[in-house]
Amino acid sequence: MGHIWHALSSNRTILNRAENPQFTPKRIFPFVIKASLVTLSLLIVYEILKQILFPDKRIFELDMIIIVMAGAAASLGAYSALREVSSLSQRVISELNERLKAEGQRVRAEEALKGSEAKYHSIFNNVVEGVFQRTPEGRFLSINPSLARMYGFESPEEMMKTIIDIDQQLYVNQEDIQLFRKLMDEHGFVTGFEAQRSRKDKSIFWTSTNAYVVRDADNKIVYYEGTVEDITKRKEAEERLGRTLENLRKGMGATIQTLIQVVETRDPYTAGHQQRVTDLACAIAQEMGLPEDRVDVIRMAGAVHDLGKISTPAELLSKPGKLSAKEFELIKDHSQIGYDILKKSEFPYPVPDIVHQHHERFDGLGYPQGLQGEQILLEARIIAVADVVEAILSHRPYRPELGIEMALEEILKNKGKAFDPEVVDACLKLFREKGFKF
Numbered sequence: 001m002g003h004i005w006h007a008l009s010s011n012r013t014i015l016n017r018a019e020n021p022q023f024t025p026k027r028i029f030p031f032v033i034k035a036s037l038v039t040l041s042l043l044i045v046y047e048i049l050k051q052i053l054f055p056d057k058r059i060f061e062l063d064m065i066i067i068v069m070a071g072a073a074a075s076l077g078a079y080s081a082l083r084e085v086s087s088l089s090q091r092v093i094s095e096l097n098e099r100l101k102a103e104g105q106r107v108r109a110e111e112a113l114k115g116s117e118a119k120y121h122s123i124f125n126n127v128v129e130g131v132f133q134r135t136p137e138g139r140f141l142s143i144n145p146s147l148a149r150m151y152g153f154e155s156p157e158e159m160m161k162t163i164i165d166i167d168q169q170l171y172v173n174q175e176d177i178q179l180f181r182k183l184m185d186e187h188g189f190v191t192g193f194e195a196q197r198s199r200k201d202k203s204i205f206w207t208s209t210n211a212y213v214v215r216d217a218d219n220k221i222v223y224y225e226g227t228v229e230d231i232t233k234r235k236e237a238e239e240r241l242g243r244t245l246e247n248l249r250k251g252m253g254a255t256i257q258t259l260i261q262v263v264e265t266r267d268p269y270t271a272g273h274q275q276r277v278t279d280l281a282c283a284i285a286q287e288m289g290l291p292e293d294r295v296d297v298i299r300m301a302g303a304v305h306d307l308g309k310i311s312t313p314a315e316l317l318s319k320p321g322k323l324s325a326k327e328f329e330l331i332k333d334h335s336q337i338g339y340d341i342l343k344k345s346e347f348p349y350p351v352p353d354i355v356h357q358h359h360e361r362f363d364g365l366g367y368p369q370g371l372q373g374e375q376i377l378l379e380a381r382i383i384a385v386a387d388v389v390e391a392i393l394s395h396r397p398y399r400p401e402l403g404i405e406m407a408l409e410e411i412l413k414n415k416g417k418a419f420d421p422e423v424v425d426a427c428l429k430l431f432r433e434k435g436f437k438f
């Protein structure tokens, strides 16, 4: 029995090792066969010895041993089968768990999608902007109630039934639809695309469209999708404002022109002087890269910069000889007088101040306030240079015209002294490199 126990012990070791997941029933089976063969051999030896030593008892003991062995083998087989069944069950349960998990996720995703769709439909139906999907060929795929109302239709259904060619029926200008298609093809989207559209009753209104292209897997355009806003009120307000500004500009221009004529009537020798100064000052400002609105201010201020001469005695303005110190003081008053007139007239800032400062000098030696450097408005520093160049180039009652070289020499000599060096450089560049002429 000791041998049998040893053999069974060997099998128990095998069973213990089978607890390790690496020892599957398939791997255990050969060990079971080996153990059974060893046990069988021992039994044969034992039986031979029994026949020799105890011939009367062999049948009973042999039966018991066979029963024990058969039981052991059956147990091992059953264990192996149970392991297999257990492993299979675990796999099935694991797979079922995975499937249940996946199903749970799918159900949750479907619920989320349904919620999202419900929200989308709510927005689609209630949003103020028109929402559309349309084919490139010109048919609507879907439109919301706002879009239908915007075009004067009772319902999206009525509009979809009526509009079979969007480009022809809804666009007022064919150039707009061509530009819309071009932008969509080139960029895949448009934002704030403004165009005039036609309502059901043929009345015209303004729209702003945001849209993008939806393509399939082969990159072919499937449809356009986007929103439309009615901007008619905004466009009308812009047009009204534009007309008002234009009228104001015309009114201001006429006023300035009148002022120029008044000054030049009293001072025929300087006729055209303010306009020429303005032309040169604007060219210098542009050469220096000033924005267009500042150039406009210079244009206005340049045109009236000598307005104060309106109160200068006429005989002084046209006096052929040199002026006395007292007479010159009277002439110098024109900066202050011009400023006072414009300030009262509520000319837009900083036109009165530029006129006030157009005889100030960069080094502080000008008049009437003795400002220097950047205390003087840049626009005034520009007009100062243009004023001197134009004056030297022009005929005066007390001297003939002196020529451009002398004028440029004068501002170069005073660069960084009486005149802003950057303004002088721009002026020199205009005459010497860009061929500026009055």
Ligand SMILES: [Fe+2]
Pocket (backbone or CB within 6 Å): 305, 306, 334, 358, 359
């Ligand atoms: Fe002046």
